[in-house]
Amino acid sequence: MGKNLDFTEKLRDVGLRPTRQRVKICEVLFNQEKTFHFTISDLVKKISEEKKEKISLATVYNTVHAFKKRGYLQEISINSDKSYFDTNTSAHHHFYDEDTHKLIDCNNEEIDPINIKKNITGKKINSIEVLIRVASDNQYQK
């Protein structure tokens, strides 16, 4: 398994040197069965648990933003006190569970195509994001 070689390449591709810390971040981000959603603090905790390593906040922020800029990570628009990122970089949408503060994917086959009739002169569309806020169905819940 040349996984770490892949990560080395990936890091070079985004213009970063493959340092020990950055490779660990890659392992946690990209060496997973499934894609997942995370906040920076989630990620720091995951690295600490899975890799028994504490990487400074600044390095995590910088690396995540470098991957985002090159499209290896996506940032999801929610109004939260924290930023949410996604290792699934395909075009897809999200449910946001307002009880648990977790994101759930809504893939393109689970939603009818979005067709926008209006266009803004001189502007091009960079992305279309649908956010579906959900909460407990319990009628007696606040």
Added chain:
Amino acid sequence: MGKNLDFTEKLRDVGLRPTRQRVKICEVLFNQEKTFHFTISDLVKKISEEKKEKISLATVYNTVHAFKKRGYLQEISINSDKSYFDTNTSAHHHFYDEDTHKLIDCNNEEIDPINIKKNITGKKINSIEVLIRVASDNQYQK
């Protein structure tokens, strides 16, 4: 014109006493020709310009959140360093201009209906928001 009476009622309706400061906030929010989008700092500036009055940040935050809770204002989900609010409380969507950091309405007749096939067990949908990020069409722009 019984505008201020309306505002008194509106304030009482959200459970707030109609104080001088809150009536001023209402005037700036609801006494406009058109609906508009704003951040808290936009609103403070608008109050200061239109009403020549400085209202403390805490009061503006508290009042805006009270109106939001009762549905007299909407909050728009963008990943921005600031929260955006909307005096247009009908269900509609937004373009976000990444150059100017301004929102533009996308009304329901300007977008095909959103139909979500997936549903989350035990959860009900609270809202569906579409955010269309746009930026300058200039091909030489970064």
Added chain:
DNA sequence: TCAATAGTTTAGAATAATTATAATGTAAGG
């Protein structure tokens, strides 16, 4: 009319996410 009270405003402090700084450490190439 007016005092009592409950609720409000406010300046400033506290909090928390994010970003900047600058000293120390390290990957890469010769």
Added chain:
DNA sequence: CCTTACATTATAATTATTCTAAACTATTGA
């Protein structure tokens, strides 16, 4: 190995938002 350009880190700075507690005011009922 050395050099050096780049990276890491602890810590400070920044900024949006929320909290606090003292001064203020709308309301109400005598």
